[in-house]
Amino acid sequence: MGKVDLPRAEIYDSGCSKHLTPYRDALENFVEIPPKTFQAANKQTMSAVGMGEMIINVPNGADISPLRLTEVLYSPEVGYTLISVDRLNGKGFEITFSDGKYSIKGPDGKHVGAVPKTKGLYHVAHDEPETAYVADEELTLDQFHCRMGHILAGIAQRLVENRFVTGIRLEPFFCESCVYAKATQKPILKTHKSEHAMKFGDEVYSNLWGPASIKTKGGRRYYITFTDDMSQLTHLYLLRLKSEAFEAYKQYEAWCAMHLGVAIKILHSDHGGEYLDKGFTLYLKSRSTEQKLIVHDTPAHNGVAEHHN
Numbered sequence: 001m002g003k004v005d006l007p008r009a010e011i012y013d014s015g016c017s018k019h020l021t022p023y024r025d026a027l028e029n030f031v032e033i034p035p036k037t038f039q040a041a042n043k044q045t046m047s048a049v050g051m052g053e054m055i056i057n058v059p060n061g062a063d064i065s066p067l068r069l070t071e072v073l074y075s076p077e078v079g080y081t082l083i084s085v086d087r088l089n090g091k092g093f094e095i096t097f098s099d100g101k102y103s104i105k106g107p108d109g110k111h112v113g114a115v116p117k118t119k120g121l122y123h124v125a126h127d128e129p130e131t132a133y134v135a136d137e138e139l140t141l142d143q144f145h146c147r148m149g150h151i152l153a154g155i156a157q158r159l160v161e162n163r164f165v166t167g168i169r170l171e172p173f174f175c176e177s178c179v180y181a182k183a184t185q186k187p188i189l190k191t192h193k194s195e196h197a198m199k200f201g202d203e204v205y206s207n208l209w210g211p212a213s214i215k216t217k218g219g220r221r222y223y224i225t226f227t228d229d230m231s232q233l234t235h236l237y238l239l240r241l242k243s244e245a246f247e248a249y250k251q252y253e254a255w256c257a258m259h260l261g262v263a264i265k266i267l268h269s270d271h272g273g274e275y276l277d278k279g280f281t282l283y284l285k286s287r288s289t290e291q292k293l294i295v296h297d298t299p300a301h302n303g304v305a306e307h308h309n
Contacts, residue, residue: 010056010081012102012115012122019072020048021081027052027074036073050074056081058104058113059124065113067104077155079162142173150178197229201262203292204228204252206269208245226252229268245274246283253287268292 008023018038021027030052037047054072057064069083070091085095092107102115102122115122139147144165145156153175160168197203210222222239226249235255237248249267256262267284269275271293284291 008081009125010083012083012085012124014085016082016084017086018048019069019082019084019087020075020078021054021072022074022076022078023054023081024050024074024076026054026081027072028055029053030074033073046075046077048073048075054081056083057124059115060111060113067112077158079158079164138167138169140169140173141171142175144168145173145175146177150175150181199262200228200230200233200260201256201264202230203266203268204264206249206267206275208239208242208272208274210239210242224248224274242272242274243277245272246277246280249280250283263287264289266290266292268294270294 024030027050030050032050033048035047035049037045039045051071051073053068053070055066055068058067069087071087088104089095093112094105094109096103096105100117102117104112104114106112115124141153141156141160144160145151145153148156153173157170159165160170205227206225208222208224212221215221216238218238218240220238220240222242222244223236224239224245225234225236227234235252237251239245239248253264256264264287267275267289269291274280275291275293281291
């Protein structure tokens with residue numbers, strides 16, 4: 001990026017409760033502060049990230065008078081230095097508005113200066129330049145937004161509109177990465193909304209747990225459970241490896257057929273690789289057993305099995 005010089009300016013604002021400036025280099029005794037959010041008159045939200053003192057030059061006839069401001073908030077998002085009339089009053093300064101001018105007297109009663117009204121604002125522009133950055137290549141607003149670490153779209157647009165950065169084409173854009181990063185999932189209900197199965201074997205919930213930090217005497221570090229939705233009867237099988245889940249299911253299926261004379265209609269599980277094994281899925285199809293998989297990374301949807309773990 002290149003550099004360009006822009007004039008500095010101050011606006012005396014009767015509606016602003018704090019002094020604000022975007023000019024970090026003008027602040028003395030600067031300290032960083034936790035981000036402090038505030039709202040402008042146009043409802044835009046901005047943040048201050050530091051505080052310090054600065055000296056401004058107030059027009060005083062043909063001369064200028066230096067005026068030291070304390071507790072000035074640093075916010076890179078504002079376009080100009082905003083001088084709070086309320087803050088000056090609180091420090092003992094006397095402010096009067098007359099003849100299209102904003103006059104300031106110090107706490108000692110001495111005249112400090114007067115600011116003329118220009119285009120509805122009490123505004124002072126200075127010849128001293130401010131350094132702003134210019135892109136060496138023309139970028140779209142989308143590219144600028146990404147290169148600046150995905151700053152808020154509104155902030156990127158204001159930087160371009162206020163000419164703090166040039167060489168950017170203003171055009172609408174949509175950032176998929178920002179939307180994805182802010183995405184949230186809907187809350188998962190804690191109560192069972194659907195109807196429970198009416199018969200044993202109509203729906204079975206399964207989950208695999210492990211590895212355990214300590215093996216059993218038989219060298220097993222995992223277990224798999226099968227819970228019937230109608231009766232809540234649970235069968236648990238100890239496993240040495242996750243790949244033994246398929247064999248454990250066939251044992252459970254055989255028990256259901258032998259002791260109760262039922263076939264398993266639906267097997268409900270997560271997206272674990274042990275359930276998505278090709279041999280396992282083909283076997284379920286051959287037995288006309290429907291496989292229901294929960295939404296990825298939402299174990300609460302498999303609540304019946306997860307509760308056992």
